[in-house]
Amino acid sequence: MRAQVIRHFGDTSVFTMAELARPEIRPGHVLVRVHATSVNPVDFKIRSGLLPQIAPEFPAVLHGDFAGVIEEVGAGVTEFKVGDAVFGCAGGVKGEGGALAEFMLVDADLIAKKPVSLNMAEAAALPLVTLTAWEALFEKIRLKPGQTILIHAGTGGVGHVAIQLAAWAGAKVCTTVSSDEKAAVARSLGASEVINYRNESVQDYVERLTGGKGFEVVLDTVGGENIDKSMAAVALYGSIVSIQTLSTHDLGGLLLKSASLHVVFMLLPMLHHHERKRHGAILRQAADLADLGRLKPLIDPRRFSLEEVSKSHALLESGHALGKVVIQLS
Ligand SMILES: NC(=O)c1ccc[n+]([C@@H]2O[C@H](COP(=O)([O-])OP(=O)(O)OC[C@H]3O[C@@H](n4cnc5c(N)ncnc54)[C@H](OP(=O)(O)O)[C@@H]3O)[C@@H](O)[C@H]2O)c1
Structure with missing residues (x-):
């Protein structure tokens, strides 16, 4: 699969496109084809080496937020099926692959079905x-x-x-x-x-x-x-x-x-395998609110592709973005 990886910490130029093996399905997990991801400050802090204690192993695939479609379902997962559109914040930190790739293996406890009224870019802006x-x-x-x-x-x-x-x-x-x-x-x-x-x-x-x-x-x-x-x-x-x-x-x-x-430190369920189901439950309620028109993401009008991740990080890091910065993979 195509992915953006970093092999060391640094400025926005550290991203390089790479061909990685598609993650293998595991019990309790689903394999998602990533349609969109969004940038959070924690992503550029990890990239730049400010948070080495929570950074994924090199070569690292960053980003927790994603929206996409389930391609494979692991043993024991009953809430989701192949073809479901889902969203969540479920990787890009120590021990977990991130969303800057065509496919992402995610713990089913951390995610929820995507709000039907939001497109993939909008849904990917919300989780974290x-x-x-x-x-x-x-x-x-x-x-x-x-x-x-x-x-x-x-x-x-x-x-x-x-x-x-x-x-x-x-x-x-x-x-x-x-x-x-x-x-x-x-x-x-x-x-x-x-x-x-x-x-x-x-x-x-x-x-x-x-x-x-x-x-x-x-x-x-x-x-x-x-x-x-x-x-x-x-x-x-x-x-x-x-x-x-x-x-x-x-x-x-x-x-x-x-x-x-x-x-608050919202990454704890991911980092410590602690009460992960709580995040799935919050996202289900958030999806309902979005479908009721009570929760809508504010998204900067500038859009980026997987190849343009460096530019997306530069924009959020500059402090000149309006709301969330989104990267669209498909
Ligand atoms: N602990 C956690 O679990 C957790 C979770 C999420 C985020 N965070 C951290 O929380 C911070 C914010 O995250 P974010 O995603 O909201 O970042 P963001 O999207 O980059 O937003 C930052 C906002 O801060 C505003 N700002 C800058 N200086 C300000 C000031 N002196 N007074 C008031 N507003 C100011 C900017 O707006 P203006 O242009 O209007 O100044 C900008 O809209 C980051 O440091 C992030 O790492 C922590």
């Missing part, structure tokens, strides 16, 4: 970011109707899905963006209040949107200094959930508000 937002909002925070949530980076991969899920759950959604164009997109996704973080201070938007009380829940998808901003924005007894927590902070800001900090 949806699993992350879902775990943050509904498993860590248990977001309730009527709560006010601040979601950072409302047109980013995780942020744009989090807006839709939080609005569906009945929360009042406020979000940060960097331009008027992105503000309009965030509103169309379900945000009722939008903050341009480049020209409004935390103190000002806390005053404007909460009368100075702060947000009951803050989803921090940015990390670094932004976690300090989240601590400044959260309400007394409020909750912050962070998905980018590789940094050092004075947690006094939490103590003074008796606020909680939750952390």
Whole structure:
């Protein structure tokens, strides 16, 4: 099969096309013909050598997100049959082949049937970011109707899905963006209040949107200094959930508000064979929401082929993509 592989860590030029053996079917797994995959920051962090502890073995096939059609079904798999269109985040990390190849062997527990209303490119944009937002909002925070949530980076991969899920759950959604164009997109996704973080201070938007009380829940998808901003924005007894927590902070800001900090790392089921069925179950619910019109991916209009993976990584890494970057294999 045709695949993009990396043989060492490095910049976007490390990808090379290769001919690899098609993976052999295993019990509990399905073999998927990959139609589309999407880029996530973890993919370019693995590629560049920032996360060697979770990187797949060389020659490595990267990318977890995929949408495709089942070609073979392994022993013990009862939920899926040959010809089913499926989607999921199921590889591209230590021990698991990735989606930058014509075929991908995936654990049936990690995946779900593709939403019928989405095409392959749209479906491939959703899994990793949806699993992350879902775990943050509904498993860590248990977001309730009527709560006010601040979601950072409302047109980013995780942020744009989090807006839709939080609005569906009945929360009042406020979000940060960097331009008027992105503000309009965030509103169309379900945000009722939008903050341009480049020209409004935390103190000002806390005053404007909460009368100075702060947000009951803050989803921090940015990390670094932004976690300090989240601590400044959260309400007394409020909750912050962070998905980018590789940094050092004075947690006094939490103590003074008796606020909680939750952390999500969505790759754990894949990396540790831990509760993998939970991911399949979340994706089934996400597929239902997509078919009800409540969850739609925001996809950058620039499309890429398997041969153009380097360009797709360069675009997401540049910070100039709008939403998700998708690679279409067929
Ligand atoms: N722990 C986990 O399980 C997990 C899962 C998924 C992702 N992540 C991590 O979470 C981060 C976000 O992932 P993603 O897929 O959403 O990335 P993404 O699609 O690249 O989006 C990043 C967004 O951040 C915004 N941004 C940059 N600086 C900002 C700031 N100071 N304040 C507010 N927004 C800012 C950018 O929008 P503007 O142009 O508007 O600035 C952009 O839309 C990455 O570091 C990723 O590795 C972790």
